[in-house]
Amino acid sequence: MHDTPFYLAAGMIILLLFIFGFIGRKIHVPGVILYIVLGIILGGLISDNAVLDIASKIGIILMFFLLGLEFPMSKLGETAKKVWSGGLLNIALNLGVPFLICYFFGLNFLTSFLISGAVYATSSSITAKLLESTKRMANIESEYILGLLIFEDLVAPILVAVLIGLTSGQKVTGGQLGLLVLKIAVLALIAILLGRYVFSKLSNFIERINDEDIFILFTVGIAVAYGGLAVYLGLSEVLGAFLAGMMLAETNEIEEIEITTIPVRDLLLPLFFLSFGSTIDLSHGVPMIGLLIVMLIWSIIAKILVGVVGGRWYGLSKRVSLRAGLSITSRGEFSVVIASLASGTTKVFSGIYILIAAFIGIVLFIFAPKITTKIYGSPKKPKKKIKVPEG
The missing domain is CATH 1.10.287 (Helix Hairpins)
Structure with missing residues (x-):
């Protein structure tokens, strides 16, 4: 074209x-x-294609901006306190163990680290889109799932920074890592302060302009600008977009913002998945098939364990924890970013893994309720108490 x-x-x-x-x-x-x-x-x-790249990134920014609207500051704090243990388990099972598997297959340190990095993160965009399209966003497990995705969005930029340093031949010092963590903290702090002391006072202003055609410029402008600030600081644009949504959630005008922004997101978001697919090159065949099969099997098991075990720690029932685990197995955007740092067979391997894991993850997400019902049976409906008239 x-x-x-x-x-x-x-x-x-x-x-x-x-x-x-x-x-x-x-x-x-x-x-x-x-x-x-x-x-x-x-x-x-x-x-x-530069235009496709920009449009797809704005689409993913708006998705996370709208997700951030669902997490006011107070709610996010409660989620963070409850999800940290599951987040650490996720790192151990989906970053640490895959690294050891690659090392066992004879790969060197850098290649093992690259592949395990691509395996680590659940696809936030695919998972969030499926939660919404299947109308499961209001389910009990969605809060835990979104909490894990946020945790990964905080870890992934650090992981990418380390890998960029390693693949460029530079040493990554503790000071550089500390600076990266500081940037994340500063970006979050600015969002908290703006939300609490600026946007919380803009409810009347938003009510006056929410029927105007300029309102979309206000919402998208804030989302893209804060996402851009995150990129400027060397972080992820989706993290900045999520924080922008949190800021505007403080206005208590969430419904009006969603009504205005969702059509733009629905136009641009499919371009992200289109762009993602175009990065997968299948012309060179499938390298390291044995490792690919083992990695796919383990990465699915590991994510289910994060749901089952971490969900129980979070306070979910066995049924809901399993449903959560089956819903977080797909890989996507952060995996693509990490895979792009590789070259040769490692890049091809990572691309094929991401594609298959994305497909399997989507299928498991769709059938998660049926699988859960098959294992635990249909949930029991609470019995209604019948009032007996006195006398």
Whole structure:
């Protein structure tokens, strides 16, 4: 599509996304899967496209901005206190153990670290999109799942920074790591202060402009700007976008902001999955098939354990904990970022792993309620107390 006029190419891509999304609805397959497949099919035709890259990043920024709206400061604090143990378990099982598996297969330290880094994080975008599209956002386990995703979003930038240093041949010092953690703390502190002392006082202002066509400029501008500030500090744009949503949650005008912003997100977010699919190159075959099979099996088991064990620590029932574990096995955007630091067979291996893990994760998410019911049976409905009239 490099020689195709820009507007024609853009229109064709959007229409293809519509067709694949429509087919997904008819055959009951999430559009996310088909958008990734479309990206793989188009491959080099849409790779290195600056407009697509920017649009897809704005789409993912708006997704996390809208997620942040669901987490006012007080609620986030309560979640953080409860999710830290599950977050540490996640690091041990999905970063530490995969590293040891790679080392056991004879890979060197850097390659093992790169692959285990790509294995670590659940796809926040796929998981959040599925929570919303399957109407499970209000379920009990969604708070624990989103808490884990936030925990990973804090760990992943540090992981990426270390890997960038290692792959560039530079030594990563304790001071550099400390600076990165400090940046995250400063970004969060600024968001807390702005939310509490600025945006909490803007409810009347938002009520006056929420019917105006300029309101979308206000909401998207804040989301993208704070995401951009995070990137400027060397952090993740999705972390900045999430914090921006938290800031605007303090206005108590969440519904109005969502009504305005969701249509823009729905237009741009499919482009992220399309772009993700286009980064997966299957032309060189599948390297290290034995390691790939072992890593896929372990990474699925490990995430389920994070749900089952961590969910119990969080205070969820056995049924709900299992449903949570089955819902967090897909890998995605952070894995792609880490895989992009690799080269040769390591990059191909990581790309194939991410694709398969994303597909398996989506399937497990969809069937999580049925699997849980199969194991634990149908949940018992509380018996209604019958009042007996006196006399």
